[in-house]
Amino acid sequence: MTFIEFFKQQFIEEGNTTRKMLSRIQEHQLAYQPHPKSMDMKRLALHIADLPGWIHLIFTTDVLDFAQPYHQPEIHSTDDLMAYFEKRYEDGLSTLVPENEALLNKPWTLRNAETIYSVEPKIDVIRMSLSQQIHHRAQLGVYLRLLDTPIPGSYGPSADEAVFQKAEAAV
Template sequence: MSTIPMLLKEMEQEAQTTRKMLSIVPNDKYDWQPHKKSMTVQKLATHIAELPNWVTMAIHTDGLDFGEHPYEPSTINNTADLLKFFEESYENGRSNLAQANEEDFDKKWVLRNGDQVLLESTKGEIIRVAYSQTVHHRAQLGVFLRLLDIPIPGSYGPSADELGL
């Protein structure tokens, strides 16, 4: 199997798990945060929902400079809009990946803040970073929701909640 079909398969598998997690975010908890240094549920969930767009960015750009393009997250305050935003982001990333030229995956991609290089990698590696970021932040959201006593869906098998533990 070539790289693009493998990445598309993984993207769909992670999207299924991400949908489950995003769908249980309670509308009345978007401003909650477990610690003053933590993101709010709103910021974290919205970031998770936007991450498939990084696949498109990796494919069509040579990098991102926060010095020239400061990060401006979307503001979403309810779960219906969050899921809609995720589906749009997912379809954007998936369709661009499906049409990508695998030979471009070895080209350099740089994340920077002005002169400071934060990450230098290949476009293919940045696609995988987007997937890893999704899993990482989805796990954070799971902890946030657990602290709010919200039953958590399983990611790669049943959760303790689904097993009735």
Template sequence: MTLLKIFSEELASEAQITRKMLERIPDDKFGWQPHPKSMTIKRLATHISDLPNWIAMALTTEELDFQNNNWEEPDLNTTAELLANLEKAVVNGENALANGKEEILDEPWVLRSGDQIFLTTKKREMIRTSLNQITHHRAQLGVFLRLLDIPIPGSYGPSADENGFA
């Protein structure tokens, strides 16, 4: 099995879990944040819903330069908009993986802001990082929801809420 196929299967699996988490966010909690240094639920959930686009970016560009690029996440204000954005981003990521070429996966990819370089990696590692970021930020969202006493869906098995654990 090729790396692109493995990444595609993982994206499909993570998207299914992510849908369940995002659909739990009440529209009236988009401005909530657990701490002044934390993102709001809106910012965090928007980022989560948009991360599959980074897979396409890793496959079709050599870098993201925040200073010289107009990369912006959309302004999403409802759970329905979050879920629609996730679906669009997943399709974008899936299409990029389906049309990608294995031979470019070892080419370099850079994350920067002008002269300040945050990350230099291989395209395949950036795809892996994007998938890991979905999981990482989704776990953050789970903590946010827990603090709001919103039941957490299972990720890789049932959650304590689904099992009735305290």
């Protein structure tokens, strides 16, 4: 298995889980913020929806400079959020192609103007991007749990799904 094939498999699996999690957000929850130091739900969800597109960004650029404008759409609903996720998902998936295997060892820089945060091979940045999706999705799970919103399973059934399955089995 090539690295691209491995990343594509991971990308698809994590994308399916992320899609289920994002779809649980309700419009009235977008302003929710569990702590003053936490992102509000809308900002967190938008970041999660954007992360699959970072795969495209990594393959098509050599740098992300936070000093430059980074445009994201304004979202007002779950439908807006899901549409943005699907666009960014397709962007990322479109670059997980065999010919990009040759780019994996090229350096990629994360910076803010003159301040360089990291310079790493694209393969490492792709792994980090997938990990970021998982990490922030877990944060979202905490937000949803605090709002008593049923959480879908990630790597097996969630506590909400296990209760539902037990109730079905009893019938």
